[in-house]
Amino acid sequence: MANCLVAQSGGPTSVINATVAGIVKANQLNPVYDTVFGGLHGIEGIMQEMLVDLSTMSDEENIILKQTPASALGSCRYKLKRTNLEDFKTIFEVLKKHNIETMFYVGGNDSMDTVAALSEYAKEHNITDHRFVGCPKTVDNDLMVTDHCPGYGSAAKFISNTALQTWLDVNVYTRQEVFVLETMGRDAGWLAASACLSGVIDVLILPEVAFDKEKFLTTVKKNITEKNKCYVVVSEGARFENGAYLAAGEAKNDGFGHAILGGAGYALRDMILESGVASRVKVQDLSTAQRCHATDQSLTDVE
Amino acid sequence: MANCLVAQSGGPTSVINATVAGIVKANQLNPVYDTVFGGLHGIEGIMQEMLVDLSTMSDEENIILKQTPASALGSCRYKLKRTNLEDFKTIFEVLKKHNIETMFYVGGNDSMDTVAALSEYAKEHNITDHRFVGCPKTVDNDLMVTDHCPGYGSAAKFISNTALQTWLDVNVYTRQEVFVLETMGRDAGWLAASACLSGVIDVLILPEVAFDKEKFLTTVKKNITEKNKCYVVVSEGARFENGAYLAAGEAKNDGFGHAILGGAGYALRDMILESGVASRVKVQDLSTAQRCHATDQSLTDVE
Numbered sequence: 001m002a003n004c005l006v007a008q009s010g011g012p013t014s015v016i017n018a019t020v021a022g023i024v025k026a027n028q029l030n031p032v033y034d035t036v037f038g039g040l041h042g043i044e045g046i047m048q049e050m051l052v053d054l055s056t057m058s059d060e061e062n063i064i065l066k067q068t069p070a071s072a073l074g075s076c077r078y079k080l081k082r083t084n085l086e087d088f089k090t091i092f093e094v095l096k097k098h099n100i101e102t103m104f105y106v107g108g109n110d111s112m113d114t115v116a117a118l119s120e121y122a123k124e125h126n127i128t129d130h131r132f133v134g135c136p137k138t139v140d141n142d143l144m145v146t147d148h149c150p151g152y153g154s155a156a157k158f159i160s161n162t163a164l165q166t167w168l169d170v171n172v173y174t175r176q177e178v179f180v181l182e183t184m185g186r187d188a189g190w191l192a193a194s195a196c197l198s199g200v201i202d203v204l205i206l207p208e209v210a211f212d213k214e215k216f217l218t219t220v221k222k223n224i225t226e227k228n229k230c231y232v233v234v235s236e237g238a239r240f241e242n243g244a245y246l247a248a249g250e251a252k253n254d255g256f257g258h259a260i261l262g263g264a265g266y267a268l269r270d271m272i273l274e275s276g277v278a279s280r281v282k283v284q285d286l287s288t289a290q291r292c293h294a295t296d297q298s299l300t301d302v303e
Numbered sequence: 304m305a306n307c308l309v310a311q312s313g314g315p316t317s318v319i320n321a322t323v324a325g326i327v328k329a330n331q332l333n334p335v336y337d338t339v340f341g342g343l344h345g346i347e348g349i350m351q352e353m354l355v356d357l358s359t360m361s362d363e364e365n366i367i368l369k370q371t372p373a374s375a376l377g378s379c380r381y382k383l384k385r386t387n388l389e390d391f392k393t394i395f396e397v398l399k400k401h402n403i404e405t406m407f408y409v410g411g412n413d414s415m416d417t418v419a420a421l422s423e424y425a426k427e428h429n430i431t432d433h434r435f436v437g438c439p440k441t442v443d444n445d446l447m448v449t450d451h452c453p454g455y456g457s458a459a460k461f462i463s464n465t466a467l468q469t470w471l472d473v474n475v476y477t478r479q480e481v482f483v484l485e486t487m488g489r490d491a492g493w494l495a496a497s498a499c500l501s502g503v504i505d506v507l508i509l510p511e512v513a514f515d516k517e518k519f520l521t522t523v524k525k526n527i528t529e530k531n532k533c534y535v536v537v538s539e540g541a542r543f544e545n546g547a548y549l550a551a552g553e554a555k556n557d558g559f560g561h562a563i564l565g566g567a568g569y570a571l572r573d574m575i576l577e578s579g580v581a582s583r584v585k586v587q588d589l590s591t592a593q594r595c596h597a598t599d600q601s602l603t604d605v606e
Binding site: 008012041044068069070071074075076077161162165166168169170171172173174175179282283284285286287288289291292293294 | 311315344347371372373374377378379380464465468469471472473474475476477478482585586587588589590591592594595596597
């Protein structure tokens with residue numbers, strides 16, 4: 001029998017390891033491959049032959065892996081350029097050397113592009129003994145073709161729970177207060193929108209809808225007048241009509257040319273305080289915690 | 304039989320409602336008081352006779368209350384001054400009018416001071432038919448006489464879990480990176496120190512120990528040199544030897560003269576980037592989420 005390889009790429013999620021655990025378990029129950037290799041640090045590690053044997057994983061290890069957030073095999077942000085033929089040659093050499101018939105690549109849109117590029121290269125060079133399978137992963141829920149992407153549900157649950165819990169917290173005082181919850185979501189508002197499952201959101205700001213400062217401040221003022229509180233949820237990718245991010249002052253770029261965001265919540269706080277519609281604004285940036293929250297809370301049990 | 308009153312004060316916790324649920328339940332099992340009143344918004348609401356009858360709470364409501372974070376009866380930040388005799392008169396009038404023999408006050412050091420002030424006033428005025436019982440509450444674990452204060456355990460569990468989870472996240476990439484986790488803790492380092500239960504912390508910065516910038520940067524550099532990563536936990540109340548908060552630029556004051564903190568993590572990020580010991584720093588400010596995290600995750604079940 002031939003072997004297979006599974007690797008992870010892009011940002012971690014709470015359940016990206018469950019996909020790896022599932023592939024290992026499926027091959028134990030119904031052996032299709034001799035060895036299930038794990039590739040460390042995605043395509044970057046595979047080119048350096050950083051492979052580990054996952055085939056003999058015990059049931060206990062499998063259960064632990066499934067419940068552990070973040071990418072156990074490590075990740076990378078390496079961009080496989082279609083014009084860089086050396087990279088393709090290296091990858092196919094590694095696959096051939098280790099008799100790897102199928103490569104499973106767990107990741108988001110960029111990783112799926114890597115899978116497509118490898119498939120195209122194989123087709124163009126009449127290579128028929130390797131195939132490439134993309135396994136969907138993203139907290140943003142913006143992966144093409146998928147409806148609910150693994151990674152979104154757990155992040156959405158964490159966000160909606162945190163929205164309800166912080167809303168309960170902000171409402172214990174009678175004082176005037178605006179609470180701003182910032183979620184991830186560069187181009188997709190699914191994560192921010194998931195906060196609405198809590199049923200307590202007054203204002204929702206998504207990247208898909210151009211931000212209107214005047215309308216926003218009017219809505220905040222209306223809520224403050226009515227109940228002395230306003231609960232706002234904003235996506236990190238929220239932007240003005242001209243395309244500028246609310247958090248533009250802090251935006252930088254990662255290796256893919258994506259803007260590194262963060263700070264939309266603080267930008268809203270400054271707008272509210274400067275306009276005078278409210279005098280107290282608290283910001284909660286969920287940051288990394290929302291994508292690596294353990295689906296099972298038993299990691300450490302101190303109480 | 305006489306009645307009793309329970310009220311909540313100060314910042315919420317994940318378990319402050321469990322104390323109220325316990326008082327109600329105990330009186331149902333072993334009736335000492337005719338009616339258990341809940342006072343809304345602490346001492347401030349009590350002076351306005353904002354009382355509700357909790358005596359008839361069902362078992363189901365009791366279980367829900369026990370698992371719900373934040374202060375269900377509402378809270379206040381009203382400072383009961385010993386010189387303001389009008390306030391004392393008002394409170395004792397309300398207690399007398401509703402035949403309240405015992406007042407339970409759930410809160411932190413400021414609330415315990417309120418309890419002491421009411422007891423002293425009663426003693427000085429030979430009032431013997433009312434007594435005042437303080438019920439400990441604080442996430443900071445800095446409440447005098449208590450060893451482990453209700454509120455600390457749940458916050459510590461959330462912090463140590465989040466530390467482990469974000470550490471797993473930051474380690475999926477091979478790139479150089481410093482991660483800074485900011486916790487609450489104005490004067491007490493218990494919350495920040497709880498992150499050590501995760502076993503992954505490289506640098507811990509507590510308010511009790513004067514912050515040494517040079518030493519800090521040297522330690523960060525050592526970790527970066529050794530493993531390309533450094534995981535830092537900082538208490539919001541961390542300060543320099545001269546007493547200035549790391550987050551001094553953003554510090555304001557609340558009604559008690561306490562500094563409103565936040566921003567110690569961003570202050571460390573700026574120091575690291577300016578010094579050049581690392582080029583990438585991510586900050587996670589746990590903010591409100593750490594004190595209102597539901598001890599049971601069943602609040603909403605979307606997956």
